[in-house]
Amino acid sequence: MKQLFLTLCPMLATAFLLSSCLDNDTDEVALYDDTAITSFSLTGANLVKHTVGSGGRDSIYTISGATTVSAIKFHIDQVNRRIYNTEKLPMNVDVSKMLCSIGTRNNGVPFIEPLEPGDITYVSTTDSLDFSERRVVRVYSSNGAAYSADTIYVYRHTEDGDAFVWTRMADCPQLAGAEALRAAAIGGRTVALVAKGGQTLVMEAPQETGGSWGDPLATLGGGAWRNATVRNDSLFVLDGTALKASANGQHFSTIAGAAELRRLTGCSSRELYGQGADGQLLVSADGGRTWQPDSMAYEDREDSLRLAIQLPTRDVTCLGRPSSYMAQSDYVVMAGNRDVTQEDFKSDRNARTWRKIVDYANGRPQGRWICTNEYDESKWPLPAMEDLQLFAYDGALMAIGGKGTGACAVEAYSRIYESRDGGITWKKAAQVALPGGMGARPTAMGVTVDADNYIWLFCGGTGEVWRGRLNRLGWNE
Numbered sequence: 001m002k003q004l005f006l007t008l009c010p011m012l013a014t015a016f017l018l019s020s021c022l023d024n025d026t027d028e029v030a031l032y033d034d035t036a037i038t039s040f041s042l043t044g045a046n047l048v049k050h051t052v053g054s055g056g057r058d059s060i061y062t063i064s065g066a067t068t069v070s071a072i073k074f075h076i077d078q079v080n081r082r083i084y085n086t087e088k089l090p091m092n093v094d095v096s097k098m099l100c101s102i103g104t105r106n107n108g109v110p111f112i113e114p115l116e117p118g119d120i121t122y123v124s125t126t127d128s129l130d131f132s133e134r135r136v137v138r139v140y141s142s143n144g145a146a147y148s149a150d151t152i153y154v155y156r157h158t159e160d161g162d163a164f165v166w167t168r169m170a171d172c173p174q175l176a177g178a179e180a181l182r183a184a185a186i187g188g189r190t191v192a193l194v195a196k197g198g199q200t201l202v203m204e205a206p207q208e209t210g211g212s213w214g215d216p217l218a219t220l221g222g223g224a225w226r227n228a229t230v231r232n233d234s235l236f237v238l239d240g241t242a243l244k245a246s247a248n249g250q251h252f253s254t255i256a257g258a259a260e261l262r263r264l265t266g267c268s269s270r271e272l273y274g275q276g277a278d279g280q281l282l283v284s285a286d287g288g289r290t291w292q293p294d295s296m297a298y299e300d301r302e303d304s305l306r307l308a309i310q311l312p313t314r315d316v317t318c319l320g321r322p323s324s325y326m327a328q329s330d331y332v333v334m335a336g337n338r339d340v341t342q343e344d345f346k347s348d349r350n351a352r353t354w355r356k357i358v359d360y361a362n363g364r365p366q367g368r369w370i371c372t373n374e375y376d377e378s379k380w381p382l383p384a385m386e387d388l389q390l391f392a393y394d395g396a397l398m399a400i401g402g403k404g405t406g407a408c409a410v411e412a413y414s415r416i417y418e419s420r421d422g423g424i425t426w427k428k429a430a431q432v433a434l435p436g437g438m439g440a441r442p443t444a445m446g447v448t449v450d451a452d453n454y455i456w457l458f459c460g461g462t463g464e465v466w467r468g469r470l471n472r473l474g475w476n477e
Contacts, residue, residue, distance in 0.1 A: 031141075031142045031143040032106035032107070032141055032142050032143060033141045033143050033145040033146055034105070034106060034141055034146065035104055035105050035106050035107075035108025035139050035140070035141045035142070035146075035147070035148060036078070036104065036105045036108070036139060036148050037076060037083065037102055037103070037104055037105075037108075037110070037137065037139055037148070037150050038076075038103045038104060038105050039076075039101075039102070039103035040074045040076065040083050040100065040101070040102055040103070040152065041070065041073075041074060041100065041101050042069040042070060042072060042074075042098055042099070042100050042154070043066065043069070043070055043099045043100060043101050043125065044064070044065075044066045044069070044070075044098065044099030044128075045065045045066070045068070045069045045089075045093050045094055045095070045097070045098045045099070046062040046063070046064065046065055046093075046094040046097060047062060047063050047064070047065035047068065047090070047092050047093060047094070048060060048061075048062055048092045048093075048094055049061050049062065049063060049092065062094070065093055065094075066099075068089075068090065068093065069089060069093060069098070072085050072087055072089060073085065073086070073087065076150075081148075081149065081150045081151060082150065082151055082153065083137075083150050083151070083152045083153070084152070084153040084154075084155065085153075085154060085155055088155045088156055088157045088475075089154065089155065089156040089157065090156070090157060090161060091156060091157045091158065091159060091160050091161065092160070093156055095130075095131045095132045095154055095156055096130045096131075096132045097128040097129075097130065098128055098129055098130075098131050098154070099125060099126070099127075099128055099129075100123070100125070100129060100131075101125050102123055102137065102139075104139050106141065106142055107142045108139040108140060108141055108142060108147075108148075109122070109139065109140045109142070110122070110123040110137055110138070110139050111123060111137070111138045111139075111140065111147075112129060112135055112136070112137050112138075113135065113136040113137070113138065115130065115133060115135075120138060123137065131152065131154035134151050134152065134153050135151070135152045136149055136150070136151050136152075137149070137150055137151075137152055157471075157472075157475070159471045160471060161470070161471050161472030161475070162431055162470065162471070162472065163470070163471050164431050164432050164433070164468055164469070164470050164471075165468055165469065165471065166435040166436075166437070166466050166467070166468035167209060167466070167467050167468065168209070168435070168437065168464065168465070168466055169205065169206065169208075169209055169211070169465040169466065169467050170205075170206050170208075170209065170210065170211045170212060170213060170465065171462075171463040171464055171465060172192065172203060172205070172213050172458065172463050172465055173213065173463060174192075174194050174196065174201060174203055174213070174216075174463075175192065175194060175458055175459060175460050175461075175462070175463040175464075175465070176460075176461065176462070176463040177196055178194045178195060178196055178443070178444050178460035178461070179195045179196060179444065179460075180195040180225055180226065180387070180444050180460070181193065181194060181195065181225065181444045181445055181446035181458050181460050182225045182226065182228050182389075182446045183446035183447055183448035183456055183458050184228060184230050184235050184249065184448050185230065185448045185449060185450040185451065185456070186230055186233070186234070186235045186246070186247070186248065186249050187233070187247050187248035187249065188248075188451075189204050189205075189217075189248060189249050190204070190205045190207070190448065190450050190456050191203060191204050191205065191217065191235075191249040192205060192446050192458040192465075193220075193224065193225040193228055193237075193446065194225070194460075195222060195225045195226075195444075198222045199219050199220070199221070199222055200219070200220040200221060200222060200223070200224040200225040200239075201216040201218075201219055202216055202217045202218040202219070202220065202249050202250070203216055203217065204217050204249065204250075205456065205458075205465060217248075217249050217250040218246070218249065218250055218251070218252060220237060220239045220244075220252070221239045221240050223238075223239075223240070224237045224238065224239045224240075226263075227239075227263060227264040228264070229264060229265070229266045229267045229272070229318075230267070230448075231267040231268075231269070231272065232269065233247060234246065234247055235247075235249055236255075236264060236267070236272060236288060237252065237264070238258060238261060238263070238264040238274070239252075241257055241258060241259045241261075242254050242256075242257055242258070243255045243256055243257075243258045243261070243264070243288040245287075245288070255287060255288045255289060256288060256289045256290075258274075258288065258291065260276055260277075260282070260291055261274045261275075261276065261282060261291060262274070262275055262276055262277050263275040263316060265316045265317065265318040265334060265336075266317060266318025266319055266320065266332075266334065266390075267318070267320055268320025268321075268330035268332050268358055269320065269322065269330055270285065270330070270358070270360060271283055271284065271285050271320070271330075271332075271358060272284040272287070272288050273294065273318050273332070273334070274291065275313070275316065279308075279311050279313045280293060281293065281294035281295075281296070281311070281369060282294055294369065295366060295367075295368040295369065296308075296368055296369045296370075297368040297369065297370045307371055307374070309338075309344075310338075310352050310354075310371045310374050311338075311352065311354075312334070312335065312336025312337050312338060312351065312352040312354075313336070313337075313338060313339050314336060314337045314338070314339060314386075314405075315336050315337045315351075315385070315386055315387060315388040315401070315405075316334065316335070316336035316388075317334070317335055317336060317388050317389050317390045317399075318332065318333070318334040318335075318390070319332070319333055319390040319391065319392060319397065320332035320333075320358070321392050323357060326357070326359060327361075328359065328360045328361050329357055329358060329359040329360060329361075330357070330358045330360075331355065331357055331422060332355060332356050332357070332358060332367075333353065333354070333355045333390065333397060333422065333423040334353070334354040334355070334369070335351045335352065335353045335354070335382055335388055335390060335399065335423065336351060336352060336388060337351055337352065337384045337385075337386075337388065337405055337406070338352060338406075340384075340405050340406035345406065346406060346407070347406065347407045348384050348405070348406035348407060348408070349376075349381070349383065349384055349404075349406060349407045349408045350373060350376055350378075350381035350382060350383060350384055350408070351381070351382045351383065351384045351385065351388060352371065352373065353371070353372045353373050353382055353423050353424075354369045354370065354371050354372065355369070355370055355372055355422060355423055356368055356369045356370065372422075372423060372424050373424075378424065378425055379425070380425040380426050380427050381425075381426060382399055382417060382419075382423075382426040383401070383404055383408045383410045383417075383426075384404060384405050384406050384407075384408040385401025385402055385403065385404055385405065385408065385410060385412075386401060386402040386403055386404075386405050386412075387401055387402040387444065387445070388400075388401040388402075389401065389445075389446075389447055391447055391448065391449055391455075392449065393418075393432065393449055393453075393455060394431070394432075394453075394470060394473065395420070396418045396419060396420045396429075397418065397419040397420075397422070397423055398416055398417065398418045398419075398429060398432065399416070399417045399418075399419075399426065400413060400415075400416050400417070400445065400447055401413070402444070402445070411441070412441060412442075413434070413441060413442050413445050414434075414441075415428050415429070415433070415434065416428070416429040416432050416433065416434060417429060418430070418432070431470060432455065432468075432470070434457075435457070435466045435468065438459070438462075438464060438466070439462050439464060440461065440462055441461075442459035442460050442461050442462055442464075443460045443461030444459075444460030444461065445457060445458065445459055445460060446458040446460075452469070452474070453469050453470070453473035453474060454467045454468065454469045455467070455468050455469065
């Protein structure tokens with residue numbers, strides 16, 4: 001208490017001196033006998049970073065994390081005298097040396113109790129404090145007659161939010177002899193569409209690592225696996241010339257005959273996309289009941305013919321997601337390969353990528369497709385890979401595929417690519433890599449993302465099934 005009095009006395013003395021020096025025409029300084037903490041915020045901390053040097057050694061360094069910690073809001077529970085952050089700090093924040101700012105009512109003076117027996121100390125905005133444990137802060141009234149005490153809890157994550165963790169799930173015997181694969185998450189289920197023996201088997205994946213695979217949920221035609229897409233709460237499948245839909249991957253109902261549709265490529269939130277016999281783009285705005293030619297952006301017939309050459313006809317995949325720039329709109333990306341058996345396309349190294357923006361507001365014109373790599377000028381293109389598949393994860397578009405086609409020589413299913421600019425440039429995914437414990441290279445692969453932000457990989461040939469997630473996408477805050 002000695003240090004408390006040594007600190008309080010000069011403060012109170014200053015207040016009385018100010019009061020006595022004021023003349024009768026000046027407001028007097030008022031001292032109060034009540035106070036409380038009215039605000040608490042972190043203003044500074046260090047972030048611990050790891051890096052690998054040129055010699056391959058791991059080293060640690062620190063940088064300022066003032067911006068990171070100042071964005072964290074603290075809740076003040078006046079009833080239970082608790083102050084805490086509802087959003088946890090990142091794991092790499094050094095909580096043992098932090099700066100803070102405390103606001104008080106009626107000019108109260110904050111002091112913090114020590115971690116070990118000893119005197120309390122004045123809380124300064126320039127002196128760091130250790131918040132690795134809960135701390136008790138006393139706020140003394142300006143007249144020194146009373147104080148209030150609150151316990152401050154600074155919560156920090158115990159795992160690296162940007163670490164991606166894979167878990168091997170139960171192997172699927174049917175995948176061992178799979179000729180091709182696709183995957184989908186629908187109705188609380190994660191399913192693999194397995195092409196085998198001229199049929200497409202819809203298999204439900206067990207959600208537990210020790211689970212077991214049962215019989216197929218459904219059996220569809222041999223080409224159904226490559227013509228499947230999930231729109232909202234329905235799995236749409238082109239089974240021969242019949243367009244079917246299912247809410248659970250088990251019971252399918254026929255929506256309509258679609259003789260003009262040769263390929264179901266993907267969807268946005270309100271539209272389905274496909275291609276006709278000649279590769280012409282088709283769109284359905286009524287859930288697949290009717291199909292219309294989809295538009296490309298061109299000025300005249302010459303433009304139209306030139307762009308038509310850029311349309312992919314093989315390994316076509318399409319993905320739509322809400323636009324981050326406009327309400328009531330989707331940003332849709334289509335990717336695929338041209339027929340490299342044709343002389344004009346044998347030298348293709350890159351997939352053809354297209355995009356369109358669909359604005360659903362009343363009176364807006366229909367969106368048109370634009371080729372994003374007509375002249376192959378990108379330094380980071382999407383390689384021309386067989387069995388190309390797109391999926392969305394952590395705000396990015398991602399792609400995976402089999403071996404390279406045409407003049408592309410990439411190894412099958414060797415890496416995951418990501419695009420953070422709407423499909424224009426593609427680089428190796430920074431945080432999502434294929435499982436390090438995978439066995440032999442898969443002969444086919446299916447990928448999907450479930451409602452809990454898990455990426456699922458189904459591996460043909462080996463029968464392996466993997467599930468992984470960025471840690472922070474599983475935090476419930």
